[in-house]
Amino acid sequence: MTELRSILDEAVRQELISPEAGGRLLPFLIERGVAVAEEQPAMADAGQAWSDTETPRFVRGFHDVLITVGVIVALVGLWGLAPLYAVPAAIIVLSEILVRRQRLALPAVSLTIALFCWTCLLMSHFFPPWMPASQSFGAEATQLVAGFPIILGAYYVRYGVPLSLALCIMSVLAFVLTLLLRLVQWASGNPAFFLDHPVVLALVALICALGLLGTALYFDLGDRLRRTTRSDIAFWLHLGAAPALLYSTVSLLSLGEGVRIFDVGNMSAGTPVVVATVAALMLIGLIIDRRAFVTSGLLSLGVAIFGVVRKGNATVDTYIFTTLIVVGTIVLIIGTGWMPLRRLVLRALPPAIANRLPPG
Incomplete structure (x- = not known):
């Protein structure tokens, strides 16, 4: 029932x-x-592989792909010829036809991304985010992200696109992050507080990243069989949570090794930290059965491996191809052995926890 x-x-x-x-x-x-016929458990009992519970619902057929290509081309052309304020009108018209009436999933994703990009341009036009590093953390960043929850939240209320709600939640957490940073800076009375105490900045960022992960798990565990839009919302939230956790954790643990806060280019200095963090993210991804959570952290692992090889005497071609081989091998191992590895992990967990997770 x-x-x-x-x-x-x-x-x-x-x-x-x-x-x-x-x-x-x-x-x-x-x-x-x-x-409701329980086909998937029957397949599992028969010794067959459990069907993929992480199949993106926004990929339904080539018809959606064709319409999405048309949407992207038309919006890019409009973006280049028309004023900035003409773009949201086109997005709304297309959303009414393709999303609200025809309920096409992939075009809904592309229109949501287009709305997000337009919001970025709009907010950065009024509140330029580029400030010298010596300045204090001012109100510009808070004002910059303040418009995202309103615009994306209104879009979700009207059209119900899971990506729009996920982006709205992420922007709310980004807004909370800016408020926390300003509060800490105000309480310290030092305009350059975060330049003098980068560990505090990394800690606040880590807290917000954990909040994003907790929100994703809230939606995910509420639909363990992944039959509703809660699973789709969790999918997008996990895509954002993994890199947020990775960069905040690596920044926090690598500060003592000379790595500047969120400095991706110098992340090679903390390569062991990156590898350990990515391994932890892979374990979390196995537990919650989210390949997307694992995949979003592999790019940073590639950056770290690239930095290690670059420090040696290898040529440019050598360390580029070495990075590709290592990351590609990791992807193949995880991809082909996902279900057996996950069964091992689930058996090691207490039944009270395993029974709340997606079946293995």
């Missing part, structure tokens, strides 16, 4: 049926013995 209720709730969220109809349909279907 729980699965049937979740399916009807999802139909209501997608406006396929009204809330009143959903409430009447549930007892009607239960009285007539309608149940």
Whole structure:
């Protein structure tokens, strides 16, 4: 009955049926013995592989791809010819047709990204974020991110695109981060507080990154079988949580080794820290069954390996191709052995925790 209720709730969220109809349909279907077939557990019992629970729902067919290409080309052309304020009007018109009426998933993602990029340009036009490093952390950064939750939240309320809610949540956390930084700076009475205490900056960033991970897990664990839009929202949140955790953790642990805060170019100085952090992220990804969580951290691992090889006497071609081989091998090992590795991890966890996670 729980699965049937979740399916009807999802139909209501997608406006396929009204809330009143959903409430009447549930007892009607239960009285007539309608149940949701549990095909995936049956496959698992038969010794077959569990189907992928992380299949992106925004990839439904080449029709969506074709429409998305048209959306991107048209918006790029409009962006180059029309004023800045003409772009959101086009995004809204296309969203009404492609998202609200036709419910095309991939075009919805592209339109959400276009809205996000337009918001970046709009906010940076009014509140330029570029400030000298010697200046204090001012109100510009807070004002810059303040518009994102409003615009993206309104878009989600109207069109219900999971990516828009995920970006809205990330922007809210970014807004909270700027407020925390300004609060700490104000309480210290030192305009250059974070230049003198970079560890505090890394700690605050790590707290916000953990908050993003906790939010992603909230949506993820609420739909362990991944049948509703909660799973889609969690997918995007995990894509943002992994690099946020990686950079904040590496910055915090590498400050004593001469690595500047969030300095990706010099991250090779803290390569052991990067490798250990990425390994921890891979373990978390295995536990929660999120390949996207693991994948988003591999780019930084490549940067670290690239830095290690670059410190030697190898030529440019050598350390580029060495980095590609190492990262590609890691991806292949994780990709081909994901399910066996995850079963081992789940068996090592207490049943109370394992039963709340996606089945292995």
